[in-house]
Structures are given as structure tokens and as C-alpha cells.
Amino acid sequence: MPGISGHGAVTRSTLRQQIADALRDEVLAGRLQPGQGFTVKEIAEQYGVSATPVREALVDLSAQGLLDADQHRGFHVHEYSADDFRGMIEARSLVIDGMFHALNKGHLADLRPDEPRIAAALAGVRRRGEEAQRAALAGEVTVLIGYDLRFWRELASAYGNPYLTDFLHRLRIQGWVYAVQHLRRAPDLRGRLWSRHTELVDALVRRDTETARRIVEAYNAHSLSVVEGLTAGADG
Numbered sequence: 001m002p003g004i005s006g007h008g009a010v011t012r013s014t015l016r017q018q019i020a021d022a023l024r025d026e027v028l029a030g031r032l033q034p035g036q037g038f039t040v041k042e043i044a045e046q047y048g049v050s051a052t053p054v055r056e057a058l059v060d061l062s063a064q065g066l067l068d069a070d071q072h073r074g075f076h077v078h079e080y081s082a083d084d085f086r087g088m089i090e091a092r093s094l095v096i097d098g099m100f101h102a103l104n105k106g107h108l109a110d111l112r113p114d115e116p117r118i119a120a121a122l123a124g125v126r127r128r129g130e131e132a133q134r135a136a137l138a139g140e141v142t143v144l145i146g147y148d149l150r151f152w153r154e155l156a157s158a159y160g161n162p163y164l165t166d167f168l169h170r171l172r173i174q175g176w177v178y179a180v181q182h183l184r185r186a187p188d189l190r191g192r193l194w195s196r197h198t199e200l201v202d203a204l205v206r207r208d209t210e211t212a213r214r215i216v217e218a219y220n221a222h223s224l225s226v227v228e229g230l231t232a233g234a235d236g
């Protein structure tokens with residue numbers, strides 16, 4: 001597992017966040033499997049820290065839907081189903097479609113693509129998308145997840161509503177938690193992962209929300225197709 005800094009000016013709150021981030025990365029990397037259990041004591045010993053920030057981090061991850069608490073026994077990684085995954089994609093789709101509708105109608109504040117803050121934000125998002133695309137085309141799942149999460153979070157936050165940004169980010173993490181266990185079974189993912197990140201940004205820069213909507217719809221269909229294909233292969 002990644003190292004955790006427990007020295008110097010690191011506060012308990014910072015340590016709590018570091019542990020939560022490290023454990024989330026372990027789940028997203030597939031090293032902590034769905035259903036796998038552990039105790040606060042085991043994690044504290046593994047990271048060489050006290051039990052309190054570990055317990056707080058595990059409670060945080062439980063609130064995010066990544067872990068479940070086992071009464072008096074510890075925690076285990078939440079097991080999402082195929083129906084859960086489809087529900088996550090549907091929820092994301094509904095929210096993003098609403099955001100695009102608001103963009104198209106000009107109902108949201110600060111949405112002019114020539115406005116300096118938005119333009120600068122989208123330029124940064126596009127760079128993140130370029131990295132995500134490279135990882136997707138190379139079939140590098142772990143690298144892709146990191147850039148993909150940042151890409152979508154920064155894309156949503158560029159348009160201003162932090163509540164929607166956090167909601168979509170949480171859904172996307174949960175979706176990756178489900179998908180990664182199946183993607184790891186594939187011997188070669190080169191060319192099989194979605195890689196139209198910059199195309200989406202370019203459509204939004206042009207304020208072409210119809211094209212952006214079609215790209216996102218294709219992304220959702222592609223995600224379902226790839227994961228369900230791998231699931232069917234595992235079951236067959």
C-alpha cells in the first residue's frame with residue numbers, strides 16, 4: 001500500500017484524508033476486492049498510525065458507499081451488482097443531461113465559453129483528457145482511472161455547482177469500483193476503453209451541447225457494453 005506520512009505537521013484531519021485516499025486507491029486498483037474484510041487494527045498496523053484516524057477514514061469511505069461496516073467485526077469493501085452499475089450510469093446520465101440543457105438554454109451563470117475563467121478551466125480539463133486518452137488507448141486501467149476521475153470532476157466543476165460536482169464524482173468512483181474488478185480479468189484492454197475525452201471538451205468549448213450529449217451517451221453505452229461483455233465472459 002502507499003506510504004502514509006504521520007510525522008511533522010501532519011494533522012489528524014490530514015492523516016484521516018491520506019488514509020481514506022490510499023484505501024480508495026487500493027479499491028480502485030483492485031487490490032482490495034469486493035467483500036474483502038479488515039479491521040481498524042489491521043489497517044492501523046499496516047500504515048503505522050493510530051487507530052483513531054483510521055477509524056474516521058473508514059467511516060468516511062462507508063459514507064461514500066465504498067465500504068460497509070460489519071458490526072463489531074470491522075469493515076469490508078462494498079459489493080456492487082450489475083444493476084447497481086446500470087443505475088449509476090442512468091443517474092449520471094440524467095444529471096449531465098440536465099446540466100447540458102441548462103448550458104444550452106443559458107440558465108447557469110458564467111457559462112460563456114469565451115469567459116476567461118471557463119476557458120482556462122476547460123484548457124486544463126483538456127490536458128487531463130489527453131492523459132486519460134493515452135492511458136485508455138494503452139489499456140492502462142490504473143492510470144486511466146486516476147486521470148478519468150480528475151477529468152470528469154474538473155469538467156463538472158468548471159461550470160460551477162459544487163453539489164452536482166461532488167454527486168457525480170461519487171457516482172463515478174462507485175462505478176469504477178464495480179467496473180475495475182471485471183476489467184482486470186481482460187488479458188488486453190488496448191483500444192477497448194473509452195477515449196473521447198478531448199472530443200467532449202472541444203464540443204463544450206464550441207458550446208455544441210448536442211454533440212456533447214451524443215458523446216456522453218456513447219460513453220455510457222460503451223461502458224455498459226465493455227463491462228457486461230466481460231461479466232458474460234466470466235459467467236460463461
